[in-house]
Amino acid sequence: xxxxxxxxxxxxxxxxxxxxxxxxxxxxxxxxxxxxxxxxxxxxxxxxxxxxxxxxxxxxxxxxxxxxxxxxxxxxxxxxxxxxxxxxxxxxxxxxxxxxxxxxxxxxxxxxxxxxxxxxxxxxxxxxxxxxxxxxxxxxxxxxxxxxxxxxxxxxxxxxxxxxxxxxxxxxxxxxxxxxxxxxxxxxxxxxxxxxxxxxxxxxxxxxxxxxxxxxxxxxxxxxxxxxxxxxxxxxxxxxxxxxxxxxxxxxxxxxxxxxxxxxxxxxxxxxxxxxxxxxxxxxxxxxxxxxxxxxxxxx
Numbered sequence: 182x183x184x185x186x187x188x189x190x191x192x193x194x195x196x197x198x199x200x201x202x203x204x205x206x207x208x209x210x211x212x213x214x215x216x217x218x219x220x221x222x223x224x225x226x227x228x229x230x231x232x233x234x235x236x237x238x239x240x241x242x243x244x245x246x247x248x249x250x251x252x253x254x255x256x257x258x259x260x261x262x263x264x265x266x267x268x269x270x271x272x273x274x275x276x277x278x279x280x281x282x283x284x285x286x287x288x289x290x291x292x293x294x295x296x297x298x299x300x301x302x303x304x305x306x307x308x309x310x311x312x313x314x315x316x317x318x319x320x321x322x323x324x325x326x327x328x329x330x331x332x333x334x335x336x337x338x339x340x341x342x343x344x345x346x347x348x349x350x351x352x353x354x355x356x357x358x359x360x361x362x363x364x365x366x367x368x369x370x371x372x373x374x375x376x377x378x379x380x381x382x383x384x385x386x387x388x389x390x391x392x393x394x395x396x397x398x399x400x401x402x403x404x405x406x407x408x409x410x411x412x413x414x415x416x417x418x419x420x421x422x423x424x425x426x427x428x429x430x431x432x433x434x435x436x437x438x439x440x441x442x443x444x445x446x447x448x449x450x451x452x453x454x455x456x457x458x459x460x461x462x463x464x465x466x467x468x469x470x471x472x473x474x475x476x477x478x479x480x481x
Contacts, residue, residue, distance in 0.1 A: 189216040190228065191249045195319055197236055220245070250320050273302045274471060277322035279380055280407055282452055283307035285427040286342065287326070294471055303471075309406075311378040317455055324472060325455035328380030338453040339472075346384055346448035347426045349438045351415045357439035364392045367443055373403045373411055373420045381408075384450040385423055392446065412438065423448065 192202035193213060203210040221228050226241035238246065278287055283305060295303060306316065310327040317325040318335060325336075332338050350356045356370065374396075375381040382404075386396050402420055405411050411422045412429065416437055432438040454472050 186216040186220050187249045187252060189213055190220055191246065191253065191320075193217060193229070193236075194238055194242060194246045194249075195321055197238075199236075273304075274324075275304045275306065275322045276324055276326065276471070277306045277308070277313040277316045278326040279310045279313055279328045279452075280307050281328060281344070281381065281425045281428060282326045284408065285425065286452070301471075309376065309378045310380040310383075314455060317457065326452060327455050328384075328450050328452050332453075333455075336455045336457060338455050340451050341454055341472075342452040344450050344452060345426045346381065346388075346423050346450070347429065348421055348423050348441045348443055349412075349415060349429055349433070350421045350441055351418065352437055352439060354415075354419055354421070354439070356421060356441055359441060361442045361444050363444050364389075364394060364446060367446075368394070368398060369400055371418075371420045372399055372401045373405060373414050373418070373422050374401055375408070375411070375424075376404045376406045380450060381424065384448055388446055388448040 189202060189206060189208075189212075192205050193199055196202055196205065199210055199213050199217075203213045206213070217228060224241070224245070227239050228242040228245060229236045230239050276287070276291075284307070287305065291303060291305065295301065306313075306322060308316070313322070313325045313327050314333050314336060316322045318333070326341075327338075328344070348362075356362070362370070374385065382396075389395065389399075403414070405414065408424050408428045411424055412432060414420065415422050421441065429438055429440075433440060
């Protein structure tokens with residue numbers, strides 16, 4: 182029921198690209214341009230300024246974007262409230278999740294959610310925690326599920342799950358026969374870790390600091406952007422990785438990877454639901470239904 186032109190404008194404004202907006206909305210680029218031109222004609226303003234092949238928002242564009250966010254959010258709430266009259270839930274829900282949550286926690290929850298609420302158009306974007314928070318602040322997603330310790334001051338966080346990190350090596354790695362390594366021995370072990378900005382790396386750095394160790398003191402051979410990449414790398418190298426235990430349960434059971442205890446090094450983290458601070462009622466109604474399902478299942 183929302184004026185689709187507003188959604189098109191918001192997508193262009195967020196991406197600062199007509200091409201990316203067309204890809205995001207699955208419409209042609211000429212259609213994107215036409216919708217923006219219709220808005221400009223209706224309000225008799227210029228919404229974007231073009232310079233050197235790039236676009237930016239004009240003052241009028243920035244004002245319209247502020248109103249767009251509120252208008253579209255209110256339409257989503259209206260759609261949800263009206264659906265309650267028919268004892269159903271419907272609407273759009275875009276979830277952003279850090280990589281570990283997106284790959285190893287959310288899929289079964291999403292399947293159960295859609296079984297119960299099939300009329301909700303649910304989508305999932307994944308990235309590291311920092312990228313999810315940025316998408317939430319830019320209103321590209323409705324709710325964020327993140328890991329790590331450093332929280333953005335403009336967001337509010339609600340705990341929903343505790344996770345443990347574990348050191349693992351490939352089955353052929355001699356370290357796999359060791360019951361335990363000391364923190365001093367860890368300095369010399371070749372490591373492959375997640376990229377900067379990931380919640381996993383943040384937790385590792387915190388755990389090391391409790392033993393007066395820094396990441397820069399370790400023998401980090403490589404940073405990779407996904408846990409799946411790390412697992413495959415470990416199966417073909419002499420390196421050690423540190424990843425969520427949820428990500429390696431199958432490999433540990435199959436014997437493709439082996440866990441190695443690091444004496445005294447406790448690496449745990451909390452996963453959180455993130456939403457903007459001062460957002461009135463907080464999460465949109467459809468988002469709250471989804472998040473209640475998560476916190477109900479993972480209550481501690």
